[in-house]
Amino acid sequence: MTVQKISTGQRLSPAVSLTQVRHVYGVKETAVTALNDVTWNFTPGTFTAVMGPSGSGKTTLLQCAAGLLEPTTGSVFLGDHQLNGMPEKKLAIIRRDLVGFVFQAFNLMPALTAAENITLPLRLAHRAADQAWMNELAKRAGIANRLSHRPHELSGGQQQRVAICRALITKPRVLCADEPTGALDKASSKAVLSVLRDAVNELGQTVIMVTHDPVAAAHADQVLFLVDGRIVDVMETPTPERVAATMTRLAGED
Numbered sequence: 016m017t018v019q020k021i022s023t024g025q026r027l028s029p030a031v032s033l034t035q036v037r038h039v040y041g042v043k044e045t046a047v048t049a050l051n052d053v054t055w056n057f058t059p060g061t062f063t064a065v066m067g068p069s070g071s072g073k074t075t076l077l078q079c080a081a082g083l084l085e086p087t088t089g090s091v092f093l094g095d096h097q098l099n100g101m102p103e104k105k106l107a108i109i110r111r112d113l114v115g116f117v118f119q120a121f122n123l124m125p126a127l128t129a130a131e132n133i134t135l136p137l138r139l140a141h142r143a144a145d146q147a148w149m150n151e152l153a154k155r156a157g158i159a160n161r162l163s164h165r166p167h168e169l170s171g172g173q174q175q176r177v178a179i180c181r182a183l184i185t186k187p188r189v190l191c192a193d194e195p196t197g198a199l200d201k202a203s204s205k206a207v208l209s210v211l212r213d214a215v216n217e218l219g220q221t222v223i224m225v226t227h228d229p230v231a232a233a234h235a236d237q238v239l240f241l242v243d244g245r246i247v248d249v250m251e252t253p254t255p256e257r258v259a260a261t262m263t264r265l266a267g268e269d
């Protein structure tokens with residue numbers, strides 16, 4: 016069986032492009048600048064980890080990239096779609112069709128089976144459930160024999176792998192994950208990270224993952240380091256040791 020690629024590799028434009036993105040929460044004396052002049056192009060079919068101290072703007076960056084949050088200034092493109100300034104209705108459709116989300120807390124529907132959770136985005140979009148694609152994703156994620164189970168019958172690692180399958184079922188342009196292994200033990204984290212890695216290597220998916228774990232970050236192709244809302248460092252082909260050393264250095268400069 017030939018594997019259907021999510022990204023054709025023919026798309027020349029970045030999967031996600033942030034240009035001079037600045038985000039300020041609150042106003043006047045309560046104003047917090049969470050992102051400060053962030054410019055970055057996420058290359059299609061690559062895995063990027065975003066690291067930085069707590070409060071450095073990681074979640075804000077991910078939410079801007081995913082169209083969940085409109086930056087105060089600057090522009091965000093998802094492929095050819097300019098997200099900033101887009102009417103909310105259109106933006107909701109773009110998010111639904113082109114963005115996959117994975118959260119630390121899994122956020123599965125407790126009353127639905129794993130299979131029903133995975134295909135839920137298609138039902139919400141009034142699209143036909145693609146059983147072959149669901150089975151393919153579940154097989155890759157190692158949960159093919161868990162599809163009839165409900166979330167409470169699954170381990171945390173299995174639940175997160177269901178959540179990743181759910182995020183991939185629509186073949187999104189980008190998969191955004193905010194600390195997807197933050198609630199998992201070492202073995203479960205490893206399984207979840209290898210599913211994300213395979214999604215990039217074998218399906219051509221673009222993944223952006225926020226993490227504070229150097230071991231998790233080392234599964235990525237590159238790591239962006241944020242401090243005070245700015246990208247202060249970029250590392251290619253990271254290793255846990257080099258990532259940890261950079262984090263230590265950045266904490267020291269704080």
Ligand code: ADP
Pocket residue numbers: 040041047048049067068069070071072073074075076
């Ligand atoms: P990280 O994910 O790196 O911990 P965040 O992006 O969540 O950082 O937050 C960046 C900064 O913005 C922090 O100072 C945080 O307190 C602030 N912040 C985040 N969300 C809000 C919000 N909804 N309202 C006000 N301030 C916020």
Ligand code: MG
Pocket residue numbers: 073074075
């Ligand atoms: Mg965060």
